[in-house]
Amino acid sequence: MNQSGLHYHYDVPGDDFSQAGAASSAVKQILKQLGLDPQVVRNMSIALYEGEINMVIHAGGGVIDVDIDDEKITAVLTDHGPGIENVELAMQDGWSTATEQVRGLGFGAGMGLPNMKKYSDDLKIDTEVGVGTTVTITVNL
Amino acid sequence: MKAIELSRALGWELVCGDGEREIAGGVYCCDLLSIVMGRAPADCLWVTVMGNVNAAAVATLCDAACVVVAERMPVDDETLAGAKKGDVTVFKSEKPVFETALAAAKLLGLA
Ligand SMILES: Nc1ncnc2c1ncn2[C@@H]1O[C@H](COP(=O)(O)OP(=O)(O)O)[C@@H](O)[C@H]1O
Ligand SMILES: [Mg+2]
Numbered sequence: 427m428n429q430s431g432l433h434y435h436y437d438v439p440g441d442d443f444s445q446a447g448a449a450s451s452a453v454k455q456i457l458k459q460l461g462l463d464p465q466v467v468r469n470m471s472i473a474l475y476e477g478e479i480n481m482v483i484h485a486g487g488g489v490i491d492v493d494i495d496d497e498k499i500t501a502v503l504t505d506h507g508p509g510i511e512n513v514e515l516a517m518q519d520g521w522s523t524a525t526e527q528v529r530g531l532g533f534g535a536g537m538g539l540p541n542m543k544k545y546s547d548d549l550k551i552d553t554e555v556g557v558g559t560t561v562t563i564t565v566n567l
Numbered sequence: 568m569k570a571i572e573l574s575r576a577l578g579w580e581l582v583c584g585d586g587e588r589e590i591a592g593g594v595y596c597c598d599l600l601s602i603v604m605g606r607a608p609a610d611c612l613w614v615t616v617m618g619n620v621n622a623a624a625v626a627t628l629c630d631a632a633c634v635v636v637a638e639r640m641p642v643d644d645e646t647l648a649g650a651k652k653g654d655v656t657v658f659k660s661e662k663p664v665f666e667t668a669l670a671a672a673k674l675l676g677l678a
Pocket of ligand 2: 476479480534536537538539
């Protein structure tokens, strides 16, 4: 494959729900155009979207860096939000601190992190309360 | 069956897209976007009352064949723009979610 070393960077605004998902949609488009396996494209799209939404609804936005090489797609989502106090708890199905407003938009079911786990080959969460969160999603090609 | 054929048979209004995709993933109903994201099968016909812009993004990313917004719920301009960008076909149905989905399932031979 001659697609090694591709890198993409996105800013995710924290205050705009209508823009939420723009980065994930752009990445999906790129992966599709690269002709990658539709299953791989879908898995990365779903996991990345959940991560992007989390940055918007929980952390006031952040940045996403996507790298594609011969073996895998890696997305690193970095925010300077409140951090996650108990990651184990946050990973549980249905556990959520989302506001009523966010729920009204159809989010906040507490399924985001479990979905990210399910659709990625590797999920790494580095977080510190009061400092921020870095989520690394890897999907193998 | 293609989405557009189904829509014609059931009298749904085409809001955007061409409906040319084959519905190979069955019929899926849910309004909570995170659940849809994780559980909706690829190539499904997704019935929802959630006609907002985030629904367009979810339909794109989970690769639904089309979205049917039930109960004549509004689909705003922002959502339309999002759906067009993501190449998602959106229909509107007058009927409630269950009736809409049941009629579709019958035509698809699933019920
Ligand atoms: N980037 C983040 N910054 C701070 N908290 C987060 C972040 N991502 C997730 N969380 C916390 O983890 C919980 C569970 O996340 P998730 O499974 O995506 O569910 P939901 O987003 O629906 O609440 C959230 O409610 C929130 O408390
Ligand atoms: Mg979430």
